[in-house]
Amino acid sequence: MQSPLGFEMTDQYAVFGNPINHSKSPAIHRQFAEQTGQDLHYAKQLVAEDEFVTAAHTFFAQGGKGLNVTVPFKVDAFGFAQELTPRAQRAGAVNTLALQSNGKILGDNTDGIGMVHDMHNLGWDIGAKRVLVLGAGGAVRGILQPLLAEHPEKVVIANRTRSKAEELVAEFHDLGNLQALSFEDLVGKKFDIIVNGTSASLSGELPPLPADLLNAQACCYDMMYGAEPTVFLQWALDNGSAKIADGLGMLVGQAAEAFYLWRHIRPEVVPVITALRRQLNEKK
Numbered sequence: 001m002q003s004p005l006g007f008e009m010t011d012q013y014a015v016f017g018n019p020i021n022h023s024k025s026p027a028i029h030r031q032f033a034e035q036t037g038q039d040l041h042y043a044k045q046l047v048a049e050d051e052f053v054t055a056a057h058t059f060f061a062q063g064g065k066g067l068n069v070t071v072p073f074k075v076d077a078f079g080f081a082q083e084l085t086p087r088a089q090r091a092g093a094v095n096t097l098a099l100q101s102n103g104k105i106l107g108d109n110t111d112g113i114g115m116v117h118d119m120h121n122l123g124w125d126i127g128a129k130r131v132l133v134l135g136a137g138g139a140v141r142g143i144l145q146p147l148l149a150e151h152p153e154k155v156v157i158a159n160r161t162r163s164k165a166e167e168l169v170a171e172f173h174d175l176g177n178l179q180a181l182s183f184e185d186l187v188g189k190k191f192d193i194i195v196n197g198t199s200a201s202l203s204g205e206l207p208p209l210p211a212d213l214l215n216a217q218a219c220c221y222d223m224m225y226g227a228e229p230t231v232f233l234q235w236a237l238d239n240g241s242a243k244i245a246d247g248l249g250m251l252v253g254q255a256a257e258a259f260y261l262w263r264h265i266r267p268e269v270v271p272v273i274t275a276l277r278r279q280l281n282e283k284k
């Protein structure tokens with residue numbers, strides 16, 4: 001964009017959230033920009049709980065090109081967007097806003113595709129697999145469409161409150177083979193991939209899972225990440241999971257998709273994941 005004096009100004013991006021202090025998004029996008037030679041500035045902004053719409057209007061009115069949106073504003077951002085990608089429409093939540101050439105602000109949700117791309121990078125194949133998704137909140141809603149687009153044999157959503165899993169099945173069943181279960185219903189079932197999308201890991205809790213849920217070669221993925229394996233990933237290791245991964249790759253993957261939407265260039269995720277992992281380990 002041009003400044004009032006006619007100079008070319010660096011394109012401005014930001015992440016809005018509350019809290020925002022520990023956001024890794026500025027560091028991730030800085031690395032993407034360096035890698036791809038893109039001239040952009042990316043800031044983090046703490047936004048008061050009821051101030052999202054005002055802050056987003058101000059950001060774009062001042063020439064901002066794109067925003068990432070994190071907790072607790074993804075549904076506000078869904079309402080704020082003037083146009084939506086099909087996956088954002090399905091997710092009912094937006095984590096990326098982009099000013100388009102037609103002047104309209106597009107809302108996208110790159111969380112699910114970020115996770116699916118991370119699984120591809122890890123060499124995990126989702127096609128024709130039996131997938132169990134734990135949880136039925138906003139995080140799970142955000143991944144269902146990209147997950148089902150991989151054509152798994154079946155996706156079971158198990159949730160503490162089974163009715164919430166059933167609501168998701170009613171909403172997404174046109175996209176693939178979906179079933180809702182409670183945790184107790186899982187006894188005797190086997191899966192190739194389990195994704196933990198509950199917020200239980202945050203408090204170090206584990207959903208009550210039967211010990212023999214995993215097929216040989218099964219892979220377990222936690223959407224949360226940390227310096228140490230989450231309690232779910234520890235459970236996976238203890239119960240014969242062949243491969244495990246936490247959500248650090250998903251974090252970088254969703255950022256890469258946002259970067260692509262804004263700059264039309266696909267950055268390399270692996271060096272950025274490696275650098276973030278090293279930092280996490282150094283802080284241990």
Ligand code: ATR
Binds near residue numbers: 136138139160164
């Ligand atoms: P998010 O945006 O992280 O998805 P959310 O919409 O509040 O957050 O959803 C949290 C999910 O984690 C829900 O599926 C919740 O189960 P309920 O629907 O029964 O509340 C699940 N969850 C949270 N703590 C849990 C725990 N200790 N054990 C099992 N599930 C848990």
